[in-house]
Amino acid sequence: MAATDEPATDGNSVLDLLRPKATGGLVVSFAERAGRDEVSALENAIGSGVRSVGLSDAAEINALDSEPALVFEELGVAFVSERFGLEATSSIRAKLMDTECVQNVRPEFYMFAIETFGDTAEATWGVRAVGALDSPQRIEERGEGIRLAVLDTGLDLTHPDFAGRNIVQRSFVPGQGVQDGHGHGTHCAGTAAGGRAAQSQFRYGIASNAELYVGKVLNNAGSGRERDIIAGMIWAIQQRCAVVSMSLGRPVQPGEEPAPEYERIGRLALQQGSLLIAAAGNESSRRYGFIAPVGAPANAPSIMAVAAVDQSLEVAEFSCGAINPGGGEIDIAGPGVGILSATPQPELYRKMQGTSMACPHVAGVAALWAETDPELRGQALWDKLTGTARGLDAPARDVGAGLVQAPQGQAGV
Missing domain, CATH: 3.30.70 (Alpha-Beta Plaits)
Structure with a gap:
């Protein structure tokens, strides 16, 4: 997209x-x-x-x-x-x-990194909105032992906030290594599994101690072939990643049915105890009354499709909706406007917006839930996320079950 x-x-x-x-x-x-x-x-x-x-x-x-x-x-x-x-x-x-x-x-x-728009928000609002600051785990244990894959443009392996992390990495892009030459992947990985900024107590990540698996499936221009993306999806499942975050996709036409290959991979993931989570897409122009259908691969019924909300918990203007039959639902929503996270050096941090930013919020929260119970894998983890989501005023067409919520308890800061 x-x-x-x-x-x-x-x-x-x-x-x-x-x-x-x-x-x-x-x-x-x-x-x-x-x-x-x-x-x-x-x-x-x-x-x-x-x-x-x-x-x-x-x-x-x-x-x-x-x-x-x-x-x-x-x-x-x-x-x-x-x-x-x-x-x-x-x-x-x-x-x-x-x-x-x-x-x-x-x-x-x-397919493309689901790209950015503006720069308009308090940095940590997304972490707070999903309840990650009140999750029962201590900050240094968030996502402990949970394998979380981010399939995107790679990761800035020199970023100070990821120093000392044991990161499993694989590039599926011909001629390019995992090092992120675009920035989108580093930003998404930072939200899903980053921690605090290295030089301060500023927090922007959700599952800061998850076992991070980085699959580079999009090149340094932000695009990738479907064969490479599917290979990355299979790799993440075979690596036994409980959570797979995919802030990528392509637009689909009104009435277009989901591609069968993505539904097969989604079902395989659930059977193997993995949950594939994908950004719904940014093609809507809601201020003009236009809602675009959920893009691929998020439109596959067995892949969790994530919409974006803003700081007021209103549906983001660009967020796609469930308008296609036979699939294409919105399953859940996450913070997706004015999200500050990591970006490659020398900039280090940047605000971005899009369903790409909402997707890793859901992935990070999924890792927190997976940590609480080894039985929360695959479909059980899906059901926990949707069953504990915060209800919103918007219809399910736009936000699914509502805003994703982390397991709650005493403050984890």
């Missing part, structure tokens, strides 16, 4: 900003239990060179980038390379769509 600092010069430029950006490749979803027919279908469409890989190979997807097609048979999902060109890719798509075991074939899209 891209944003730009440059004003559009004409109507076509505005439309270009709203259109999903295709990589040139294809995403193929097979019918459930298609089995080896998947490889045969791909070979019939593109010829030789189809590579079947297991979920455990997802972390090595960059090394497999030279393959014409990759299929994750356990998921029933395949990727066809962009190398074939537009005309050949159209022919391949037609052949696959005419194959009985194929459920759907669509273009592969880039």
Whole structure:
């Protein structure tokens, strides 16, 4: 969900900003239990060179980038390379769509860091609003023992607020390491699992002692291919991360159904004791009465979709809503306007706004709840978050169950 600092010069430029950006490749979803027919279908469409890989190979997807097609048979999902060109890719798509075991074939899209807007708020209001300052854990134990993954543009590994942290890291972006050259990932990681500012007692993070897993799935320009994002999602699940925060996505059209591959991964995560949490998107213009649908992958029913509220606990002007049938719900809301968190050196701190900022608030609170009870994993953790959310005046279409709330007790400061 891209944003730009440059004003559009004409109507076509505005439309270009709203259109999903295709990589040139294809995403193929097979019918459930298609089995080896998947490889045969791909070979019939593109010829030789189809590579079947297991979920455990997802972390090595960059090394497999030279393959014409990759299929994750356990998921029933395949990727066809962009190398074939537009005309050949159209022919391949037609052949696959005419194959009985194929459920759907669509273009592969880039996804984007759900970007920033203004700079207008008290720094710690989000931490206070979700009740993290009153959570029963002591500040140095917040999220203790809970694996929390942030899939984004990486992390500033030199940031003083993360010094001494044992951070598990992996880049899924070809040719780029985990070091954050954009800033979005560092900001989101700071909210979800940062602590206090190194030079003061200023607090901006939620689960400050969670075991942080950083997956770089978006490049230093803030965009990433779906194959790399899906690989990162599988990696986080296989790393047994109880919470996976994804402040990324792409716009969808009114009436567009969720992509089956994300629903399959969402269900897999819940079965494996992981909870995927994603930003709902920033495409609305509520002051003009326009509410955009929840974007992908947050629109998958088994991925928790997070809306944004402002300091008055009103729905943020840009926050997407549940207007599409068959998925696309808003499940919960988090603080998303004027959020101050970490950013790469030399700046160190910056205020940002968007559903990207709301998402890691929910992820951090999820880690606090997961710490309180080892049974709170997967669907049970989802139910705890929605069951303890603070009711808001806005309809469920806009905020789901309400504002996420941390476990309560004596002050943890």
